[in-house]
Amino acid sequence: MANEPGKPDFSNVKSGVESTAPPAPAKPDFSNVSSGVESTAPATSAPTVQTYTVVGGDSLSKIAKKFYGNANKWREIFEANRDRISNPDMIQIGQVLKIPVEKTSSKEPTDHE
Structure with a gap:
C-alpha cells in the first residue's frame, strides 16, 4: 500500500518492548524470618490502689x-x-479512701460505687 502524501511512514517500525531503565533488583529473601512479638515499652501492671468515696x-x-x-x-x-x-470507727461521709487492689481477688469493682 502506497503512502499517502502528507502522512508519516511507519513501515519500518518494529514491535516489542525495550527499556532504558536499569534492571529490577532481585526480590528479597525472607525465608529465614521468624514471627514473634517484642516490645521496648515498659510492662504496664494493674493499678495497685483504687479509690472509694x-x-x-x-x-x-x-x-x-x-x-x-x-x-x-x-x-x-x-x-x-x-x-x-x-480512728477506724470514725470515717466521714464524702471522705475519699484508697482501696488497695487485692492481687488474688476476683471481685474488683471498676469504679467506686
Missing part, C-alpha cells in the same frame, strides 16, 4: 466486704489510709 452507713468492714468479699479485711483499707483516718 464514703457514703452514709459505710464502715470499713462494709467497704471491705464490697471490695474484697470479706469484711475482716477492713484493716487493709485502714492501713492504706492512715494519713486520712486516725
Whole structure:
C-alpha cells in the first residue's frame, strides 16, 4: 500500500518492548524470618490502689466486704489510709479512701460505687 502524501511512514517500525531503565533488583529473601512479638515499652501492671468515696452507713468492714468479699479485711483499707483516718470507727461521709487492689481477688469493682 502506497503512502499517502502528507502522512508519516511507519513501515519500518518494529514491535516489542525495550527499556532504558536499569534492571529490577532481585526480590528479597525472607525465608529465614521468624514471627514473634517484642516490645521496648515498659510492662504496664494493674493499678495497685483504687479509690472509694464514703457514703452514709459505710464502715470499713462494709467497704471491705464490697471490695474484697470479706469484711475482716477492713484493716487493709485502714492501713492504706492512715494519713486520712486516725480512728477506724470514725470515717466521714464524702471522705475519699484508697482501696488497695487485692492481687488474688476476683471481685474488683471498676469504679467506686
